[in-house]
Amino acid sequence: MRSAEEIRERYESIRECVGPGVTVVAATKYVSLEEMRVLAEAGIEVVGENRAQALATKQARYGAAFRWHFIGHLQSRKTALVSELCELCHSLASESAARQLSIPALVEVNLAGEETKSGIAPEELDGFLELCRQTGIEVRGLMTMPPLASDPEASRPSFRRLRELAERFNLPQLSMGTSQDYLVAAEEGATFIRVGSVLWS
Ligand SMILES: *Cc1c(COP(=O)(O)O)cnc(C)c1O
Numbered sequence: 374m375r376s377a378e379e380i381r382e383r384y385e386s387i388r389e390c391v392g393p394g395v396t397v398v399a400a401t402k403y404v405s406l407e408e409m410r411v412l413a414e415a416g417i418e419v420v421g422e423n424r425a426q427a428l429a430t431k432q433a434r435y436g437a438a439f440r441w442h443f444i445g446h447l448q449s450r451k452t453a454l455v456s457e458l459c460e461l462c463h464s465l466a467s468e469s470a471a472r473q474l475s476i477p478a479l480v481e482v483n484l485a486g487e488e489t490k491s492g493i494a495p496e497e498l499d500g501f502l503e504l505c506r507q508t509g510i511e512v513r514g515l516m517t518m519p520p521l522a523s524d525p526e527a528s529r530p531s532f533r534r535l536r537e538l539a540e541r542f543n544l545p546q547l548s549m550g551t552s553q554d555y556l557v558a559a560e561e562g563a564t565f566i567r568v569g570s571v572l573w574s
Pocket residue numbers: 400402423444445518550551552553567568569570571
């Protein structure tokens with residue numbers, strides 16, 4: 374973990390690069406409870422957690438320091454907890470969660486059909502969004518995790534495709550891009566980037 378000053382410098386320079394239309398979400402899955410304090414000192418405003426249990430523990434101690442987003446696999450038995458603690462869920466991807474979540478959400482799309490990843494297949498998005506309308510959940514946009522690649526440019530087609538899908542369904546928000554490809558994501562219209570390692574390792 375770097376010092377608060379170093380993290381602040383990195384955070385500010387990322388924000389400058391992506392511009393004011395992009396919210397930088399700090400992905401905190403590898404940040405300990407103690408280390409969260411450094412992020413608050415660094416001026417990080419929005420954090421994204423992957424696990425409901427870690428979210429609850431961190432939120433109990435640092436609730437007022439950040440705005441809280443959920444970015445991980447959402448188990449239906451944790452949906453109520455996530456709804457209570459977060460302002461936005463980036464990773465809505467199941468019918469059961471769509472029936473239980475009570476905060477605004479982005480729908481996770483599995484563009485490459487990867488079996489190891491959750492997410493709605495592009496061809497099933499229409500039906501899933503219709504279900505969301507029925508359950509009354511507020512869908513603000515789409516999220517994706519592209520296949521792992523060493524070249525950030527390899528993610529560009531995925532990001533472009535996600536933007537096109539969002540446009541087709543009139544959804545304004547796009548959560549895409551991590552430490553290695555957030556610049557490409559911003560160029561392709563991201564409104565949220567989710568970055569961890571580039572900030573503190
Ligand atoms: C960990 C994680 C990130 C951030 O990844 P880094 O490579 O550390 O930037 C973004 N999104 C999700 C869903 C994650 O789990």
